[in-house]
Amino acid sequence: MSEVETLDSGFAVLNLPENLSSALDSLGFKTPTPIQLEAIPHLLEGRDLLGEAQTGTGKTAAFGLPALALIDPSVRKTQLMVLAPTRELAIQVAEAIESFAKHMRGLRVATVYGGQSYGPQLAELERGPQVIVATPGRLMDHIRRGRIKFDDLKTLVLDEADEMLNMGFLEDVEWIMSHVPETTQMALFSATMPPAIRKITERFLKNPAHVKIAVSETKKANIRQRAWEVRGINKLTALERLVETVEYDAMLVFVRTRNDTVELAERLESQGFKASALNGDMNQQMRERTVNQLKEGKINILVATDVVARGLDVPRISHVLNFDLPDDHESYVHRIGRTGRAGRSGEALLFVRPRERYLLRHYMRATGGDIESMELPSPVELGAHRQEKCREELTKLVDNPNLEAMREMINAMAEQSETSVLDLAAALLYKYQQKRPLQPKPDPERPQRDTRGRNDRFDRNDRGGQRNGRGRNERGGQRFDRNDRGGDRPPRARQGQGRRNDIDWKTYRLAVGRDHGVQVKDIVGAIANEASIDSGNIGAIRLFDGHSTVQLPSGMPAEVFSQLSNARVRNKPMGISADTGGAPRPRPRNQESRADA
Incomplete structure (x- = not known):
C-alpha cells in the first residue's frame, strides 16, 4: 500500500491549512501515522528535523504536508526540494505530493532524474515548478548549468538518506546542501543512523528535532x-x-x-x-x-x-x-x-x-x-496440485454449450479408430500435460554426507545436539530463535578437512598470535560465540608470533564486524581488520593451521 494510502485522515489536530485538510479528506485519510504525528508540528514551526523511521510508515506525508503549507503557489520559483536515491522513489514522492496539493491552484511539481532525456525535464523546469523531486546526479547537473536556483528555497528534504549514502551519493549530497541558503529549513529522513548521517546532521542541520519511530509490533x-x-x-x-x-x-x-x-x-x-x-x-x-x-x-x-x-x-x-x-x-x-x-x-x-x-x-x-x-512441495504434492488445477479447468468447460459438437466429433473419432472414448480422453490429457507433467519425476537423491557437528535445522539453538523440540512456533513451523544460542562450548574445528571451496573468502588480520598463547581453537571459539558464525563458515587460520589471519565469508555485514571488533581472545582484544597481505598460502603439515587443527 502506498504512503498516500496509509494515511487515514482527520488531521485537524495538526492545524494544517484548509486546502491540505480538504485534500486529505477527499483521499479518505483519517488518522496520522506516528511519524506524521510527531514530525509535522516541528516542521510547521520551522525547525530542522532528523526523522528516523522505517519504510512504509508515511514519511512522504510527514515532510510533504508541512512543506506544502509553507509554499506560496503564486511565486513560480523552487520552494521545496526533495532528494531521493532512485528514480522510482522520486516519481512516487512526486505523485504523493501532487495528490496532497490537489487543491493548491497553480502549484507545479517537477521530477528530475537520470535515465530520462533532458527535453521533458527542461520543459517542466521552464514552467516554474514550486516543488522539485530529484536524484542527486541529475540535480547537480541542472544546478551547474544554472537551470535550478535555490534563491527562494524554503525547505530541503533528504528522503531515504541512508540509502543515498549506501549508493555512494555522500559527496553529491554534501555538495548540494552546501549550495542551499542558510535560511532554508532542512529535514533528513532515514531508516538507520550510520555515522555519515550524523556527520551531515551536525554540519548542515540547525538544532534539529529528532523524531525516532520504533518498528511497530503490528508491522512485524x-x-x-x-x-x-x-x-x-x-x-x-x-x-x-x-x-x-x-x-x-x-x-x-x-x-x-x-x-x-x-x-x-x-x-x-x-x-x-x-x-x-x-x-x-x-x-x-x-x-x-x-x-x-x-x-x-x-x-x-x-x-x-x-x-x-x-x-x-x-x-x-x-x-x-x-x-x-x-x-x-x-x-x-x-x-x-x-x-x-x-x-x-x-x-x-x-x-x-x-x-x-x-x-x-x-x-x-x-x-x-x-x-x-520451510520445505518445498514434493513432486507428489506438486503433481496433486497440478491434477486438481487441471480438474478445475476441465470441469468449468463441461458446461460450455459448444461442447456438443466436440462430443459428436470425439465419438466419431472413437468409431473410426476403433478406440474407446476414454483412451482418446487419456491421449488428450497426455498431450495437455507434456510441458508441465501431471506426475512429475521424483527429486534426485541427495548424497549422504557427514553432518556431525553441523546443525541440520536453521535453528541456532541446537548446534549439533539432539532435536528437543525447541524452535517450534505456533504455526507449526520451525523458527530461528534469536535469543538462545544454546550449548556451552563453541563449535570445534573439523579434523582432517581442508578449506571449503564453495565460499568466497576474505582474509582478516587479528592482533593476537602465538606470543599471546593463542591457539586455533581459541580463535574459532571467539568468532563462533561473539558473532554466531557457524564453524563451517570459518576458513583457514594461520598463527604467527605477533598476529594471526583468518578467512571469513566476504560481504560480512557491518553489524557482524562490529561484534568481532569488540571480541576478545584469551582475554586480549581480537583487533580484527582487513588483511592486505593476500590469502594464506598452504602450510607444511607440521605447522598449526585451520585445516589440520
Whole structure:
C-alpha cells in the first residue's frame, strides 16, 4: 500500500491549512501515522528535523504536508526540494505530493532524474515548478548549468538518506546542501543512523528535532518470513515450484545482477507465468511501463535488483522472494518492506545456501521477527496440485454449450479408430500435460554426507545436539530463535578437512598470535560465540608470533564486524581488520593451521 494510502485522515489536530485538510479528506485519510504525528508540528514551526523511521510508515506525508503549507503557489520559483536515491522513489514522492496539493491552484511539481532525456525535464523546469523531486546526479547537473536556483528555497528534504549514502551519493549530497541558503529549513529522513548521517546532521542541520519511530509490533506481525535451505534441487527449480503452488497476488523476486533478472524472467515466461524483468539497463519509460503492468495485473511476477526496486510501492505485492540473499540486513529490510505495508499482510521467502545461514540472525534482529524454516512441495504434492488445477479447468468447460459438437466429433473419432472414448480422453490429457507433467519425476537423491557437528535445522539453538523440540512456533513451523544460542562450548574445528571451496573468502588480520598463547581453537571459539558464525563458515587460520589471519565469508555485514571488533581472545582484544597481505598460502603439515587443527 502506498504512503498516500496509509494515511487515514482527520488531521485537524495538526492545524494544517484548509486546502491540505480538504485534500486529505477527499483521499479518505483519517488518522496520522506516528511519524506524521510527531514530525509535522516541528516542521510547521520551522525547525530542522532528523526523522528516523522505517519504510512504509508515511514519511512522504510527514515532510510533504508541512512543506506544502509553507509554499506560496503564486511565486513560480523552487520552494521545496526533495532528494531521493532512485528514480522510482522520486516519481512516487512526486505523485504523493501532487495528490496532497490537489487543491493548491497553480502549484507545479517537477521530477528530475537520470535515465530520462533532458527535453521533458527542461520543459517542466521552464514552467516554474514550486516543488522539485530529484536524484542527486541529475540535480547537480541542472544546478551547474544554472537551470535550478535555490534563491527562494524554503525547505530541503533528504528522503531515504541512508540509502543515498549506501549508493555512494555522500559527496553529491554534501555538495548540494552546501549550495542551499542558510535560511532554508532542512529535514533528513532515514531508516538507520550510520555515522555519515550524523556527520551531515551536525554540519548542515540547525538544532534539529529528532523524531525516532520504533518498528511497530503490528508491522512485524504482518510479514511472515520463511526460509528454504537450498538442497536436493537447484534454486531455479525451487522457484518454479513455489510460483506454481503458492497462493499470491503478485510476487517480487530479488536477484543479484541485471543479467539474472532477464534470464530468470524469460525462464518463468517460457513456463507460462506472467513474469517480467526490472533492471537498470532498461530506460525509464520501459521501467515505468513494467511497473504499471504489475499494478494493472498484466504481469504477476517481477524479477528485480535491489536498486531499481527501491521505493517500489505496488499494493498487489503479497510475496517477496529472496532468490539471492543481500549481504546486509538493511537491504533485506527494504526488500521485505515491499509487501505487508501499513496493515496489509505479506510473506517473505528466502533461498538460503548453507554458507549463508549466518545472515539469518542479522535479518531477524533487523526485523524483530522470526524466520521459519520451510520445505518445498514434493513432486507428489506438486503433481496433486497440478491434477486438481487441471480438474478445475476441465470441469468449468463441461458446461460450455459448444461442447456438443466436440462430443459428436470425439465419438466419431472413437468409431473410426476403433478406440474407446476414454483412451482418446487419456491421449488428450497426455498431450495437455507434456510441458508441465501431471506426475512429475521424483527429486534426485541427495548424497549422504557427514553432518556431525553441523546443525541440520536453521535453528541456532541446537548446534549439533539432539532435536528437543525447541524452535517450534505456533504455526507449526520451525523458527530461528534469536535469543538462545544454546550449548556451552563453541563449535570445534573439523579434523582432517581442508578449506571449503564453495565460499568466497576474505582474509582478516587479528592482533593476537602465538606470543599471546593463542591457539586455533581459541580463535574459532571467539568468532563462533561473539558473532554466531557457524564453524563451517570459518576458513583457514594461520598463527604467527605477533598476529594471526583468518578467512571469513566476504560481504560480512557491518553489524557482524562490529561484534568481532569488540571480541576478545584469551582475554586480549581480537583487533580484527582487513588483511592486505593476500590469502594464506598452504602450510607444511607440521605447522598449526585451520585445516589440520
